[in-house]
Amino acid sequence: MSEDKITIEVDGQTFSANKGQMLIEVTDANDIYVPRFCYHNKLTIAANCRMCLVEVEKAPKALPACATPVMEGMKVKTKSKAAIAAQKAVMEFLLINHPLDCPICDQGGECELQDLAMGYGQDVSRYQERKRVVKDKNIGPLIQTDLTRCIHCTRCVRFGEEIAGLREMGATGRGENTQIGTYIEKSVTSEMSGNVIDLCPVGALTSKPFRYSARTWELVQKEAVAPHDSVGSNIHVHVKANKVKRVVPAINESINEVWLSDRDRFSYEAVNSEDRLNKPMVKDNGTWHEVDWETALEVVSNSLQVLIDSNDTEQIGAIASASSTLEELYLLQKYIRAIGSNNIDSRLKQSDFSDQDDAPAFPYLGQSIAEFDNLQATLLIGSNVRKEQPIINHRLRKAVLHGATVSVLNSVDYDFNFPVKAKTIVAPDMIPLELASILKAVIEISNRDVDTQIKQSIDKATADENHKAIAAQLLDADDAIVLLGNIASSHPQFSLLRSLAGLIAELSNSKLGYLSENANTSGAWLAGAVPHRLTGCKQTDAGMNTQEMLKARLKAYILMGVEPELDCYDSRIAREAMKNADFVVSLTAFRSDEMNEYADVLLPISVFTETSGTYINNEGTKQSFAGAVTPLAEARPAWKVLRVLGNYFELEGFDYQSSTDVLDEAMKQIGSIEGDNSSSWKLSGSINNSSNGLQRITETPMNMIDSISRRADSLQKTSDVSDGAIHINSALAEKNKLANDDSAKVEQDDNSVTLKVIIDERVADDCVLIQSAHPEQINLGASFGEIRIAKS
Amino acid sequence: MTESTQVLTEHTRSEIEEWLKKYPEDRKQSAVLAALRAAQHQNDGYLTTELMDAVATYLDMPRIAVYEVASFYSMFETEPVGRHSISVCTNISCMLMGSDTIVEHLEKKLGIKTGESTKDGKFFIKVEEECLAACCGGPMMMIDHKYYENLTPEKVDEILDELE
Ligand code: SF4
Ligand code: FES
Ligand code: FES
Numbered sequence: 001m002s003e004d005k006i007t008i009e010v011d012g013q014t015f016s017a018n019k020g021q022m023l024i025e026v027t028d029a030n031d032i033y034v035p036r037f038c039y040h041n042k043l044t045i046a047a048n049c050r051m052c053l054v055e056v057e058k059a060p061k062a063l064p065a066c067a068t069p070v071m072e073g074m075k076v077k078t079k080s081k082a083a084i085a086a087q088k089a090v091m092e093f094l095l096i097n098h099p100l101d102c103p104i105c106d107q108g109g110e111c112e113l114q115d116l117a118m119g120y121g122q123d124v125s126r127y128q129e130r131k132r133v134v135k136d137k138n139i140g141p142l143i144q145t146d147l148t149r150c151i152h153c154t155r156c157v158r159f160g161e162e163i164a165g166l167r168e169m170g171a172t173g174r175g176e177n178t179q180i181g182t183y184i185e186k187s188v189t190s191e192m193s194g195n196v197i198d199l200c201p202v203g204a205l206t207s208k209p210f211r212y213s214a215r216t217w218e219l220v221q222k223e224a225v226a227p228h229d230s231v232g233s234n235i236h237v238h239v240k241a242n243k244v245k246r247v248v249p250a251i252n253e254s255i256n257e258v259w260l261s262d263r264d265r266f267s268y269e270a271v272n273s274e275d276r277l278n279k280p281m282v283k284d285n286g287t288w289h290e291v292d293w294e295t296a297l298e299v300v301s302n303s304l305q306v307l308i309d310s311n312d313t314e315q316i317g318a319i320a321s322a323s324s325t326l327e328e329l330y331l332l333q334k335y336i337r338a339i340g341s342n343n344i345d346s347r348l349k350q351s352d353f354s355d356q357d358d359a360p361a362f363p364y365l366g367q368s369i370a371e372f373d374n375l376q377a378t379l380l381i382g383s384n385v386r387k388e389q390p391i392i393n394h395r396l397r398k399a400v401l402h403g404a405t406v407s408v409l410n411s412v413d414y415d416f417n418f419p420v421k422a423k424t425i426v427a428p429d430m431i432p433l434e435l436a437s438i439l440k441a442v443i444e445i446s447n448r449d450v451d452t453q454i455k456q457s458i459d460k461a462t463a464d465e466n467h468k469a470i471a472a473q474l475l476d477a478d479d480a481i482v483l484l485g486n487i488a489s490s491h492p493q494f495s496l497l498r499s500l501a502g503l504i505a506e507l508s509n510s511k512l513g514y515l516s517e518n519a520n521t522s523g524a525w526l527a528g529a530v531p532h533r534l535t536g537c538k539q540t541d542a543g544m545n546t547q548e549m550l551k552a553r554l555k556a557y558i559l560m561g562v563e564p565e566l567d568c569y570d571s572r573i574a575r576e577a578m579k580n581a582d583f584v585v586s587l588t589a590f591r592s593d594e595m596n597e598y599a600d601v602l603l604p605i606s607v608f609t610e611t612s613g614t615y616i617n618n619e620g621t622k623q624s625f626a627g628a629v630t631p632l633a634e635a636r637p638a639w640k641v642l643r644v645l646g647n648y649f650e651l652e653g654f655d656y657q658s659s660t661d662v663l664d665e666a667m668k669q670i671g672s673i674e675g676d677n678s679s680s681w682k683l684s685g686s687i688n689n690s691s692n693g694l695q696r697i698t699e700t701p702m703n704m705i706d707s708i709s710r711r712a713d714s715l716q717k718t719s720d721v722s723d724g725a726i727h728i729n730s731a732l733a734e735k736n737k738l739a740n741d742d743s744a745k746v747e748q749d750d751n752s753v754t755l756k757v758i759i760d761e762r763v764a765d766d767c768v769l770i771q772s773a774h775p776e777q778i779n780l781g782a783s784f785g786e787i788r789i790a791k792s
Numbered sequence: 793m794t795e796s797t798q799v800l801t802e803h804t805r806s807e808i809e810e811w812l813k814k815y816p817e818d819r820k821q822s823a824v825l826a827a828l829r830a831a832q833h834q835n836d837g838y839l840t841t842e843l844m845d846a847v848a849t850y851l852d853m854p855r856i857a858v859y860e861v862a863s864f865y866s867m868f869e870t871e872p873v874g875r876h877s878i879s880v881c882t883n884i885s886c887m888l889m890g891s892d893t894i895v896e897h898l899e900k901k902l903g904i905k906t907g908e909s910t911k912d913g914k915f916f917i918k919v920e921e922e923c924l925a926a927c928c929g930g931p932m933m934m935i936d937h938k939y940y941e942n943l944t945p946e947k948v949d950e951i952l953d954e955l956e
Contacts, residue, residue: 167854172863183859184841 008074017070024052024065027078034078035087035116037094037201038153039066042258043162049094049153051116053086054078062086084120091120097132097176098202099148106144107203109216113151134179139169140187141717142194142266144211150180150204156196163259164190165397165417180204189719190417191390191702194265198248198258209269209714210246214238219245222628225615226264227323227608228705230516231255231369231391232617233264237609237628244268244609244629254370255621261390262718263702263709268609270711271632275590277604278633288596293634297641299601301648303583304339307556313340317549319568320529321561322346322518323706324638325613326622327659329520329529330666331642332560338651342531342543343554346524348562349486349517349700349772349783351569353545354684355495361537362525363489364675365392365618366481366513375399376477377510378406379438379470381501382431383485384414387702387720389515389618393417405477407470409434411487411697412769413762422470425764427691428784432493435500436461436687441471442507454503457683471508480510486517487699490569492784496685503681512677516618518706523616526670536669550574556583560638561605563707565594566773572751572781587638590707604635607708611637612659620673624663694732696748697769698783704773722771726789727760732767737791745792748781754792797846804830808850820851824861827851828868837877837916837936838869866918874909874916876955879934883923886930894931897945901952915952 004019010032017026022045027034037049047067054065057075062083065076077083095117102108134147154171157180161167168188173179182188196205219238226233226247233256238246247268249260280296281288291299307315318336320329324346333344347353372395386393393416400406400418407422408414409431424434441463443450463471474480482505488497505512516522528535531543544552550564550573557564557578564574578584578598585601595602605611610631614624631637639659646654656662702720703709710716726746728738738744742757746768755776763769768787770777780787797805807830808823815822827850831843839862848858862868869877880898882891895906898917902910909916926932929941933948940951 161854167856170856170860172860174864183856183863
């Protein structure tokens with residue numbers, strides 16, 4: 001037996017345990033139940049509830065199992081008379097102030113206090129005095145407080161400090177007057193805040209959107225995968241009478257552990273939104289009619305047939321959301337290619353496609369999600385990872401707490417919930433120069449031999465102390481990664497950023513990773529929902545990419561899960577292309593005014609809870625799920641819609657029985673999924689030496705990412721939505737004589753709109769930050785590039 | 793210095809600085825009690841959210857952590873109170889020596905109950921105060937930072953009359 005192993009006895013059984021482990025960890029690992037409230041295996045030990053008292057031989061009093069380290073030969077009794085008496089006494093104390101409002105408490109049925117009171121409580125209270133009452137606090141649109149029920153376990157407080165990295169809740173006051181809350185009236189802002197709902201052992205913190213809508217024992221639990229970020233968090237969908245009532249995390253230690261981001265937790269509200277499209281609709285002479293599926297699909301087929309007949313299939317473009325399932329994306333590309341067009345894309349926010357032929361099979365994270373915990377150094381480029389991939393950010397934060405360093409290169413000084421080592425905030429067009437300088441530093445320090453072409457390209461760059469420090473961090477670390485974020489991948493010089501980052505990674509022995517945007521970005525690439533590659537990364541004659549399709553003003557568009565004017569790199573061109581097209585069919589779960597205007601046929605499709613399907617996440621893990629509920633009204637899973645569309649043209653190979661058939665066929669072509677971001681890097685594109693005028697930066701706030709999150713009411717009440725304003729720093733504001741809340745005339749190309757001004761010191765000098773997917777700014781245009789502002 | 797710490801007077805800040813010297817660089821929060829005391833002092837005996845936020849910024853602490861400390865310790869007031877804070881010890885020794893009479897007298901004289909402040913904002917009587925470690929001089933009270941022992945109602949009158 002190794003030195004670190006010891007033997008203890010619990011309830012007469014012998015167990016081997018690790019030195020220094022807490023007793024409760026050993027009992028938990030061996031399925032011996034010890035009651036608890038404050039202990040949680042992901043949080044530090046507080047030992048303040050005392051519910052876990054057990055009898056330990058030779059100890060004069062019962063000891064808390066969560067805070068008692070095991071020792072050789074220790075003899076523990078968890079169910080002895082003394083242990084049970086201690087546990088019962090604690091329970092009696094806890095119930096002194098706890099209200100007896102279980103019948104109206106949302107936690108009822110899944111309440112740890114209720115459960116333990118059943119086991120350890122008395123049926124009559126000896127307590128005659130008045131109970132403590134605490135005023136409820138409003139801590140935002142997501143979490144409901146009922147603090148009279150709080151038992152002061154401080155799990156929520158520790159979560160804020162230890163996991164969310166944002167201490168927003170606390171225990172103020174003292175003794176009997178201790179209160180959990182934010183002290184001042186304030187909404188909690190953590191992107192992971194909803195997790196305190198799961199952590200709270202009682203009904204003090206419950207879900208606001210779910211409140212009073214079902215009892216937990218009426219709910220049926222279904223497994224699913226979260227549809228928003230590229231993490232693919234595992235979720236449980238809770239259903240009552242075929243209606244999605246709430247979403248909670250499912251444990252998957254290698255992906256989301258036990259956590260869930262607020263976006264993934266609360267977006268289900270959209271599933272039952274008023275905006276849902278119930279029936280197929282066809283526009284006839286400007287008026288919409290509800291029709292049956294057959295009619296709608298016939299209209300689609302006939303309209304496309306006209307273009308096929310006139311040999312105009314190049315005039316058909318398919319644009320799909322990368323939150324669609326692998327099956328859907330596979331079928332859409334199969335369909336469009338079968339009718340003779342390679343115009344299919346799911347890269348909505350990208351604008352530089354120049355090196356797409358050299359791109360990896362899919363934008364791979366560079367390592368597994370779990371491996372983030374062990375990182376020693378990270379260089380983060382163009383990313384607000386905390387809001388974009390909250391779970392990855394959580395992992396990154398864990399690494400930092402263990403001593404890793406993170407350096408950041410951004411155009412907006414985003415708030416991180418961990419200390420950042422070196423931070424460079426520059427205008428978008430200066431990011432290449434900064435990267436070139438870091439590359440130069442890497443070359444200088446490492447003394448590595450590089451191609452003369454590369455040396456010449458980064459000639460203009462000079463490595464200062466900051467660049468050298470970043471380079472040294474990467475070089476010194478045994479485990480380092482260079483990450484390109486969502487803002488980097490929509491940068492107009494993405495290919496340049498990519499190769500610079502790739503070279504930095506290669507020469508510093510670091511990994512290169514892409515933080516991809518959607519739940520199934522990886523799946524979209526692998527399925528062939530890109531114009532230049534067929535399923536399984538087979539090169540083909542490139543069709544048009546999203547930007548080209550929109551700029552070309554095609555005659556017909558097939559949209560799947562996309563609202564082009566909100567989701568695409570250039571909102572104005574997207575809107576114009578849609579309005580100009582002869583025929584637009586939208587496979588969509590929702591309706592909008594914009595759609596009513598530009599579309600000709602609306603086909604109602606299922607959302608993530610209503611269809612079976614598969615997502616491949618950022619690390620390349622393929623996760624399939626079955627539908628949790630049947631589709632709303634006449635909505636149908638998109639794969640079925642595409643199957644029937646294929647049948648209309650009598651296309652070959654569209655006779656699937658189930659989504660599994662589709663998946664099997666796709667996977668046969670995809671083969672094994674292996675992430676590999678390596679490449680023989682070349683540097684193309686010019687590295688600007690100085691910044692060029694005023695530039696636009698576009699970010700997509702967390703809850704604006706897709707048509708689902710945009711329709712989740714409670715998420716829309718948080719601060720992580722688009723405000724339709726321009727964000728500029730005070731230097732730029734002064735230059736233009738603008739103040740907070742002023743109206744500014746904002747101009748791009750020849751188009752102008754009037755937007756509110758918000759002074760925001762996080763924004764780089766001479767830059768204008770605009771949040772995407774806000775109706776007021778659609779007419780402006782491209783996400784990056786030249787912009788003008790003036791007082792209006 | 794960031795904007796939000798400007799509500800702290802120069803005197804308060806220099807006092808905090810003095811305390812900070814006693815602790816390691818990365819343990820600034822050790823000075824939180826001293827900092828809150830100084831901040832409370834500059835504001836005639838009570839803390840505002842603004843002042844607590846300033847202390848938080850000054851000491852690199854989450855704001856809620858400062859609220860926790862301020863609301864925990866009875867020597868900090870987080871609601872507006874009178875300028876002079878009167879604490880009458882009502883613990884056992886003082887009680888035996890007649891502290892109840894002193895409290896009663898004070899309440900009558902100032903026309904307020906314990907836990908209240910006079911309308912003119914001059915006096916504040918703290919709620920039930922525990923032993924202040926001057927038992928041999930009971931009954932006793934503390935006004936602001938000063939101890940007054942062997943009290944009688946007359947003596948209390950004198951003391952109060954002398955205060956500004
Ligand atoms: S609110 Fe819930 S989690 Fe927080 S301390 Fe109270 S009982 Fe514990
Ligand atoms: S679980 Fe051990 S003291 Fe709370
Ligand atoms: S009992 Fe009053 S000072 Fe000790």
